[in-house]
Amino acid sequence: MKKVSLLPFLLPALFLFLLFYAYPAIQTFAGAFFKWDLLSHERQFVWFSNFVSLVHSDRFLHAFKNTILWAVCFPALSLAFGFFISLFFYFYKPPFFLRILFLLPMAISLTAGGILWTLVYNPDFGFVNTVLDALSLSFLKKGWLSDPGVVNYSLIVSGVWLWCGFVVLILSAGLAGISREIIEAARLDGASGITLVYRVIFPLLRNPFVVAAGTSLMTALKMFDLVFTMTRGGPGHSSEVAALLLWRQAFEFGQAGEAAATAVILSSVIFLCSIPYLRRVVAE
């Protein structure tokens, strides 16, 4: 084709990318090594002292521990439920309305979903405690969002509910690619139930599983909206996660340098975790 200037096609994207993405990202990396005040925009180079003070801060360590809890439980539960649901879809072909029930929550914002689940957990009229009362299991009643020992798990469960549809979609698409003949052949060879799932279906679904696990893990590591809506990180700081602490450091405590350091750590973790997933996606 004739040589023409492509610049008009590239400029808008380049402009957006450089001004609103690349430049801020570089500033964050640099800012992690400065004592930095967002309002006065004063900066003072302090080497690694932001990272050092983070490592010595109980609040940071606690938030990071919560993020790790999310990173372990959230993908595990999402994959377990998602796999179960998509297996059922595959073998029993439920009617459309039943399928859509499981997919709808993923279109709901984490904010609206958070409000929904605050209602579910409400100690007075919420669903969980009312049902426990009705089953005469009142001794199991808890302040699901006010008990520091339970709050993280309550949040994770609501997150899984909102997210699971994604996993179901990914795994269902993967299952749809497995030919029925393979399943039939395995059945004829005497594989049934658990063996069939574990020995035949599971290995065939490796790629979709990596994609589902990767996206779930990244979602868990970045979690902000849900925690902010439901508990604001409380009670105390007991449900605070890294993404929320980072926001507070920058916009509430005026410690943009430490926030930048947290952002760099969090982004590095996310990037490292996404490598196996990225390789899979790029390979396709």
Next chain:
Amino acid sequence: MKKGQFARIAFFAFALVWILPLVLLLLSAFRPLQELRKGFFHLGGVWTPGNFQLAFDEGVKSYFLNSVLITAGGVLVPFAAGACAAYAIAFYSFTFRKPFYLLLLSTMVLPIQLILIPLFGTLRTLHLMNSFWGVIFVHGAFGLGFSVFHFVNFFKNVPRELLEAATVDGASIYQIFLRVALPLSLPAIVSYLGLQGIWVWNDLLVSFTFLTSPEKHPLTVGLVNLQSPHFPRWEVVSAGAFLSILPPLFIFSFLQRAYTRALFEGSVRG
């Protein structure tokens, strides 16, 4: 087949439990607060749209309109910029084509927290703080990777002969883009608008950080404002939450297929 029947019934029960949170939202959005307070199993009381009136009085109407404006901008800006760039990347070769593409894609993997803090300064310098444009540009930049990826993937399947034929007929590169490439990618455009639309509509973090005055807040931020932890007005918040989930649910039910495909492109962002 008895076993299968049992599994079906068990799954049906599971589905009912799964959907209960949404039922609870309906119960609290459409009934007076005192009825809700009587407990989950108390289904009595009048079902009225009164809570929506209350919610409108609390500003939900303007939150809703702001959401519409922000979403429209936050979808169109990355669409325009991304589709143009994807056209150049997919059909033409130029210096630094590959690195440029990879750089744009990086916005899909890295978390938005990486750019949030300095953007505060950038937007202030550009006088875009507390303005819809500021939020729209941030969504534009952060959504760029997905947009470019989505359209490059689609353009890859457009037969090159069509473009060459158009060139032979004397069409300029701009005409080919507007008259050939774009109309052909209508399905990709529709699915992009839907996916990015749901994303922007559901965003809390960007608007919450960069829109400081309440009259500019979109629904997500508005809901957080309404749901003050000290004195929660559940009926108002629920009505607002109910309104806020309708548009994405509506779009989603149309775009279920596109969703699956986009997921396989690996284009889920967060």
